[in-house]
Amino acid sequence: MASLVIRTALFIGILSCVFHYIAAGTIAPSPIASRNLFAANLFSVVAPEHLSTNVVYSPASIQTCLTLGFAGAGGETAEEMRKVLYLGEGDKRQVVQNYGEFLSELFKTPKANGPILKMANRLYVNENLKIAEEYNKITTEYLDAKAENLDFGNSDEAINKINTWVEEQTEKKIKNLMQPGSVGNDTSAVLVNAIYFKTKWLKPFGDFFTRKQDFKMDKKHKVQVDMMYQDAEFQYGELPEYEAKVLEMPYENSDLSMMIILPNDVEGLAKLEEKLKDVDLNEISSKLRTHDVNVFLPKFHIEFDLDLKEPLQKMGLNSMFSKSANFNYLFSNTGVSQSVSDVKHKAFLDVNEDGSEAAAASYVNLMFIRGNMYQKIFNADHPFVFAIRSKTAVYFAGHVTKF
Secondary structure, X not given: OOOOOEEOOOOOOEEEEEEEEEOOOOEOOOHHHHHHHHHHHHHHHHHHHHOOOOEEEOHHHHHHHHHHHHOOXXXXXXXXXXXXXXXXXXXXXXXXXXXXXXHHHHOOOOOXXXXXXXXXXXXXXXXXXXXXXXXXXXXXXXXXXXXXXEOOOOHHHHHHHHXXXXXXXXXXXXXXXXXXXXXXXXXXEEEEEEEEEEOOEOOOOOHHHOEEEEEEOOOOOEEEEEEEEEEEEEEEEEEOOOOEEEEEEEEOOOOOEEEEEEEOOOOOHHHHHHHOOOOOHHHHHOOOEEEEEEEEEEOEEEEEEEEOHHHHHHHOOOHHHOOEOOOOOOEOXXXXXXXXXXXXXXXXXXXXOOOOOOOOOOOOOOOOXXXXXXXXXXXXXXXXXXXXXXXXXXXXXEEEOOO
């Protein structure tokens, strides 16, 4: 009996989706605001299940991979995907075209000395199957998803091929996305989306200010971390409705930034994340104002694997995992139905003094803080939420809870 799989992974970031086929009868606001709401909804179902774990994932990558699946879906499956992914109205070609234009704007040619932010899509197809002409046309034209045939019966070789492509797209930050045995003769296709991101802060931290400081994991437990420090002007707000402070730190030569939302209470992360459910981060950003801020932010490194099947089902994507799934527009010659058996995501994130992904050693001496009666203090010395974003998209999101 065959099955359909979706895989996802990211390096700040990468995502991949894998599809398998199954014998018939055995399976299955504004555009900007809507796409941001997908990120918020996903966060609201992922974060509560991982309160004691550091989390990072890419809403943009997951949404793109699933949109590749939507392009081959029909009936109830397609309508659920349209709704949950906030893909908007219109026929399938128009929807995919609109999403492709959205991606083109997000991943346009970088400015000199600006962030490296790139996305790549790839479709690996069972050598015995033929992609439907219309599906191939719209995914190639609008999502630049190049297709390549593989012998999934030779599982090790196929997995190595896919993993090598993923490593190449992510500067070797994501390795072994596909695990042994994850494809076989019943695999019809593997849809892969990879995102890579590397940048510097507009206002870097001086590594000579980094020093050891306590990070309070809760009211009883704390650990020493490398705490970065700087004093500069940033977008900042104290928002009583969220019982939190918010800091937005821009990246160099771009409209990208990292938003950090710090609950007032050391043990307030769960309550904060509940309040953030269904909230567009642009709404929070609009409430921030420029202030001179003393910023204390820990260096952190996260590697995170996430099984997305249950979260996506909670969001309303049920048909694609069921016996009645409809992916009849993917291939022209299967003679069988398609459904999704699982969705996986793998992520990596490193935050340090200059903002890049490379780890940096720090020599610490003394730290001086300039006195100013109007100055704000943002001390991320306990669990917090973060998002790497622009006004149009949330590229990466997660929380830091421990070291």
